[in-house]
Amino acid sequence: xxxxxxxxxxxxxxxxxxxxxxxxxxxxxxxxxxxxxxxxxxxxxxxxxxxxxxxxxxxxxxxxxxxxxxxxxxxxxxxxxxxxxxxxxxxxxxxxxxxxxxxxxxxxxxxxxxxxxxxxxxxxxxxxxxxxxxxxxxxxxxxxxxxxxxxxxxxxxxxxxxxxxxxxxxxxxxxxxxxxxxxxxxxxxxxxxxxxxxxxxxxxxxxxxxxxxxxxxxxxxxxxxxxxxxxxxxxxxxxxxxxxxxxxxxxxxxxxxxxxxxxxxxxxxxxxxxxxxxxxxxxxxxxxxxxxxxxxxxxxxxxxxxxxxxxxxxxxxxxxxxxxxxxxxxxxxxxxxxxxxxxxxxxxxxxxxxxxxxxxxxxxxxxxxxxx
Amino acid sequence: xxxxxxxxxxxxxxxxxxxxxxxxxxxxxxxxxxxxxxxxxxxxxxxxxxxxxxxxxxxxxxxxxxxxxxxxxxxxxxxxxxxxxxxxxxxxxxxxxxxxxxxxxxxxxxxxxxxxxxxxxxxxxxxxxxxxxxxxxxxxxxxxxxxxxxxxxxxxxxxxxxxxxxxxxxxxxxxxxxxxxxxxxxxxxxxxxxxxxxxxxxxxxxxxxxxxxxxxxxxxxxxxxxxxxxxxxxxxxxxxxxxxxxxxxxxxxxxxxxxxxxxxxxxxxxxxxxxxxxxxxxxxxxxxxxxxxxxxxxxxxxxxxxxxxxxxxxxxxxxxxxxxxxxxxxxxxxxxxxxxxxxxxxxxxxxxxxxxxxxxxxxxxxxxxxxx
Numbered sequence: 001x002x003x004x005x006x007x008x009x010x011x012x013x014x015x016x017x018x019x020x021x022x023x024x025x026x027x028x029x030x031x032x033x034x035x036x037x038x039x040x041x042x043x044x045x046x047x048x049x050x051x052x053x054x055x056x057x058x059x060x061x062x063x064x065x066x067x068x069x070x071x072x073x074x075x076x077x078x079x080x081x082x083x084x085x086x087x088x089x090x091x092x093x094x095x096x097x098x099x100x101x102x103x104x105x106x107x108x109x110x111x112x113x114x115x116x117x118x119x120x121x122x123x124x125x126x127x128x129x130x131x132x133x134x135x136x137x138x139x140x141x142x143x144x145x146x147x148x149x150x151x152x153x154x155x156x157x158x159x160x161x162x163x164x165x166x167x168x169x170x171x172x173x174x175x176x177x178x179x180x181x182x183x184x185x186x187x188x189x190x191x192x193x194x195x196x197x198x199x200x201x202x203x204x205x206x207x208x209x210x211x212x213x214x215x216x217x218x219x220x221x222x223x224x225x226x227x228x229x230x231x232x233x234x235x236x237x238x239x240x241x242x243x244x245x246x247x248x249x250x251x252x253x254x255x256x257x258x259x260x261x262x263x264x265x266x267x268x269x270x271x272x273x274x275x276x277x278x279x280x281x282x283x284x285x286x287x288x289x290x291x292x293x294x295x296x297x298x299x300x301x302x303x304x305x306x307x308x309x310x311x312x313x314x315x316x317x318x319x320x321x322x323x324x325x326x327x328x329x330x331x332x333x334x335x336x337x338x339x340x341x342x343x344x345x346x347x348x349x350x351x352x353x354x355x356x357x358x359x360x361x362x363x364x365x366x367x368x369x370x371x372x
Numbered sequence: 373x374x375x376x377x378x379x380x381x382x383x384x385x386x387x388x389x390x391x392x393x394x395x396x397x398x399x400x401x402x403x404x405x406x407x408x409x410x411x412x413x414x415x416x417x418x419x420x421x422x423x424x425x426x427x428x429x430x431x432x433x434x435x436x437x438x439x440x441x442x443x444x445x446x447x448x449x450x451x452x453x454x455x456x457x458x459x460x461x462x463x464x465x466x467x468x469x470x471x472x473x474x475x476x477x478x479x480x481x482x483x484x485x486x487x488x489x490x491x492x493x494x495x496x497x498x499x500x501x502x503x504x505x506x507x508x509x510x511x512x513x514x515x516x517x518x519x520x521x522x523x524x525x526x527x528x529x530x531x532x533x534x535x536x537x538x539x540x541x542x543x544x545x546x547x548x549x550x551x552x553x554x555x556x557x558x559x560x561x562x563x564x565x566x567x568x569x570x571x572x573x574x575x576x577x578x579x580x581x582x583x584x585x586x587x588x589x590x591x592x593x594x595x596x597x598x599x600x601x602x603x604x605x606x607x608x609x610x611x612x613x614x615x616x617x618x619x620x621x622x623x624x625x626x627x628x629x630x631x632x633x634x635x636x637x638x639x640x641x642x643x644x645x646x647x648x649x650x651x652x653x654x655x656x657x658x659x660x661x662x663x664x665x666x667x668x669x670x671x672x673x674x675x676x677x678x679x680x681x682x683x684x685x686x687x688x689x690x691x692x693x694x695x696x697x698x699x700x701x702x703x704x705x706x707x708x709x710x711x712x713x714x715x716x717x718x719x720x721x722x723x724x725x726x727x728x729x730x731x732x733x734x735x736x737x738x739x740x741x742x743x744x
Contacts (some may be wrong), residue, residue: 018397025417
């Protein structure tokens with residue numbers, strides 16, 4: 001019916017791959033994913049190549065797709081090398097190597113004309129000397145690679161603390177970032193097709209708890225959206241984006257936006273786009289990667305999201321959300337990932353849609369009380 | 373996380389089963405379906421028991437689920453018998469035997485207090501005598517079983533024509549229905565959980581073309597919704613519904629609603645509920661069948677649907693929709709079923725969501741021109 005069902009390959013099979021596959025199917029797109037975990041959430045709605053990310057047969061199967069995308073940035077270089085020249089990988093290798101490496105990412109953001117917090121790259125012990133002075137005071141030491149959800153980070157306020165934190169991290173390459181006094185954290189996604197169509201997601205306001213995203217909020221007419229789009233568009237063009245990426249920003253008191261970090265994919269903060277009656281971020285990534293027509297995906301209604309994270313009580317037992325209460329609250333939509341419970345693990349999220357901003361805020365406050 | 377992932381069995385694996393499975397997964401529900409077609413659309417997002425509907429091993433696997441539902445009403449009696457007492461089948465056998473048999477359905481509707489068009493049950497040749505007089509003029513002869521999308525129907529205006537039509541149908545049991553002058557066709561779904569929670573879908577206006585649904589439309593504040601809910605609720609209680617059923621109505625010039633027919637499941641006219649930011653009819657059926665909390669599912673925004681049906685040009689070649697045009701029209705959402713093209717076959721649908729009724733009608737007119 002459509003010009004032959006497109007085949008999309010995904011590196012990774014977690015909940016992002018699952019939701020990409022759920023968005024791909026109604027477009028007539030088939031999904032194949034490579035993922036070593038036999039309980040991978042995406043196996044429920046995609047063909048599962050059950051092997052390591054560098055498995056030759058698995059990569060051959062991905063190479064037979066029309067395009068390959070990913071749900072996490074720490075893709076082994078060997079996997080990208082094996083696919084090179086055989087199938088388009090979107091985003092491409094250069095962008096991935098940048099976004100999975102904090103120091104390179106920040107430098108590339110500055111080259112693209114985006115502002116970031118002050119930072120110093122720490123590669124050898126001598127880089128520690130005077131580093132706190134150069135960032136203008138206390139800061140956060142972050143590993144350059146493999147950090148996420150607050151892992152691989154330490155707050156430091158003096159030289160001794162900095163040295164201790166770096167020792168603790170095994171003296172791996174790090175970035176020392178200056179602390180930024182910000183009013184709020186926001187994020188925005190941008191997608192670009194191989195032929196250069198660009199489209200944007202909505203500006204979303206995010207609240208973290210213990211380094212993990214807790215709630216996201218979209219309201220119409222955010223005055224900072226234009227600035228965020230301007231920055232995201234500039235970076236997308238400068239970096240030659242093919243596919244979708246999400247920028248996280250700090251909004252400073254003077255209302256300027258600093259880029260905190262970039263994820264080369266759909267992002268937890270964009271989950272609320274599943275239920276606001278527009279295209280979701282997942283559909284946007286699928287479209288961008290396959291070169292299908294693309295337009296801005298901004299919800300038609302105010303909406304929000306609360307993450308369901310594995311929480312334990314003082315007795316070490318899982319704390320359950322109030323499922324009946326969630327179901328009873330108007331406008332809620334459950335999204336569970338079919339993952340076994342584990343402390344601090346993302347297990348699902350609840351989206352909330354409301355007819356206006358006032359009702360949304362009221363119900364969001366209620367919803368937050370139902371989810372530990 | 374949730375109290376053990378519920379398992380839902382489905383008899384049938386077509387596009388309705390596919391969309392039921394797509395709605396079930398985010399609720400933490402796993403779907404298994406029994407379907408002989410190896411290209412069944414639902415295989416892409418559910419466990420596929422690839423066997424006949426009466427296969428013993430297949431039915432054993434369904435019996436191991438928490439509940440079983442269906443996507444078509446002509447389920448073989450042997451399948452229902454095999455499941456009896458082992459797993460709840462919702463809707464249950466009695467309701468199914470009624471809704472798949474036109475004469476029994478109409479009689480049961482009247483017993484429940486719902487009005488229908490005048491009709492005469494035709495079982496033997498003598499039932500033909502005076503039948504047209506009893507229904508008050510010309511009518512439509514319909515087979516009691518196995519008719520759908522305009523198949524198994526013939527318009528008759530005199531005794532000779534009636535006799536010829538019945539001969540043509542192989543003298544199987546039929547219903548002769550009186551022609552009704554109606555202003556429009558509308559539909560409404562009702563769901564009931566095993567513990568008696570009842571909830572309703574929106575009132576939807578439908579336009580058919582050659583006996584197959586072409587477009588559906590939902591607008592806020594339809595003045596006939598209350599009457600439709602009253603009838604649907606009465607029938608749901610009288611028939612002991614567990615699960616979801618959809619009533620199709622004729623709206624008479626005096627604004628009374630006659631029930632045309634009842635489908636014991638989600639219905640093509642309800643597809644627009646997938647994208648209006650409320651719960652979809654598919655989620656409603658999953659919830660009702662599994663006894664999960666349920667509330668009315670009425671879109672928060674005006675929305676519409678246009679079916680994509682296999683159409684052929686005068687040269688017998690498939691006529692393609694204008695895919696680029698559909699994508700370019702704001703508010704469209706594509707839903708393709710991954711089925712091979714065949715003339716008159718339902719291959720997908722396009723939902724359309726708009727901020728208000730005026731814009732919806734304008735864009736719907738544009739959308740209709742893009743789909744042959």
